[in-house]
Amino acid sequence: MTGQNVDTRDAPTRRDYVKYGGTVIGGGLLAGCSDFVGQNESPAETNEGSYSVTMAPAGEITLERPPENVFANLVHHADMALALGHGESINTMYSPENFGALYELFLERLAGVSTDWADLPNSWNIDKEQLYELNSDLHLADPAYMTVMDSLDRDDIEEIGENVAPWFGNAYSDSRREPPAAWADDYEYYTLWEIFEKVAAVFREEQRYQELTEVRTNLLAEIEANLPPETDRPRVARIQTALSDGELSIWPFALNDPGYEQAHLRPLGAEDAFADADAYSEIALEALVEVDPDVILNTHAMGPTREFVEIKDYLENDPVARAIPAVENGRVYPMAIRYGGPIAHLFQLEMGAKELYPDAFGEWPRYDGGAYPEFPESEQLFDRQRVAAIIDGEI
Structure with missing residues (x-):
């Protein structure tokens, strides 16, 4: 002390x-x-x-x-x-x-x-x-x-x-x-x-809460209205990873289970490749291959100490991992945080929608680190100016 x-x-x-x-x-x-x-x-x-x-x-x-x-x-x-x-x-x-x-x-x-x-x-x-x-x-x-x-x-x-x-x-x-x-x-x-x-x-701050609730409600409605039929939705593996001495560690996490940790993923309605896996339990790369995901969402992959680029390169160059459809088709994407609050929630809803359904919501660009990508206003799924104004007390 x-x-x-x-x-x-x-x-x-x-x-x-x-x-x-x-x-x-x-x-x-x-x-x-x-x-x-x-x-x-x-x-x-x-x-x-x-x-x-x-x-x-x-x-x-x-x-x-x-x-x-x-x-x-x-x-x-x-x-x-x-x-x-x-x-x-x-x-x-x-x-x-x-x-x-x-x-x-x-x-x-x-x-x-x-x-x-x-x-x-x-x-x-x-x-x-x-x-x-x-x-x-x-x-x-x-x-x-x-x-x-x-x-x-x-x-x-x-x-x-x-x-x-x-x-x-x-x-x-x-x-x-x-x-x-x-x-x-x-x-x-x-x-x-x-x-x-x-x-x-x-x-x-009930008024700010109500204003942000309206932004979220509109975003959820936009996503729900434009989701493809369930038969056309991808099989998704949500994982957390770490690289150490050239070895990749992998932990699977639920995609659609109850809880606020999945609040930015459940509305996307994708199939969970690891629906029966135990969270927080490390798995081998072969287990990721076995569930055969169309998309991999690498959570905790944004931020100053993250290794998303290195992990994606590892998967793309590993002879075992290359057999995974998500890796073969270039559909390994970052997610930012497992348990963010309302600000992270809005951005990650948009992020996930673009990563899983580019035809419906616009493509997520290649991410090599740094700030959340800047999208033209026509490609934004929620109004940044409005959210900033609510936080700053201008509304």
Whole structure:
């Protein structure tokens, strides 16, 4: 720990304008969650100047005003703050040198929108003393997920929530994974846009949320209206890869399963070549050959430390990999991130539509690194100017 020492046992309770409510939502899955709709009820209730927002697993939090100094862990939460015009409030995030720089590749296409995330402290394995030092107004992170780190347990989470600021976030909805057992009774699963709606209520940015929802709704409608018949859709392998000492490591991931991690892929309606595979389990190259994909989507392939060009060259020059239709036909494409928020979601919906269905949505160009490609306005599937104006508060 750097800076002054903090006696966490005697630290004063921070309640000047952020208060933590004790109500906890009960367990159980949300039935019938849809990528196309949000909650029917408003997530925020106002009473005498304060307002409350509820989301599992943290439960209900009560605030006096929107937070200005925000701890974030996973990037989908930071993305939401940015989309709502509060990107500058983020004081830390997971792997900022990667994800902060990655978001700049998107934001080059949103005039006037930028971040300084790349130089933020890394929130992974952050300890309790550092959380006291940050003195955040809000911890925009899943408290259950924070306890998988070596540095924090549930007692630490509850102490920070009481003495510094509340926790508010949801991570295990990414693929509807099981949360830690201690949190199972308090957990619910949400779509990406349901989480976004609740975060918008925390920042009191319901109007920006509604405007971005309209952009997304129009994009989804454009995609749905122009998808080819199911019989003409490709068989797709979604993988993550790494090159080390000339050896390629491959991990398959679901394409259409529930969860916000697949929110930019499910609407594309393609066949999942790895529908029966175990996520996070490494496979051999021969297993990729066996599923015979028409298209390969290489996730986490955009960004300053990624090796997409080298990996694509490896596949095209390997005598085994060359037998894969996707490799033979030049249909190995990058995807940017597995669990981005609303900004990444819009770009990756467009990216995936162009990569899978070039005849319907225009071709994705060869990508050799750098910023998200610049398309003529007639080939854009969503309005960049409108999105930038919403984020900047011009609409």
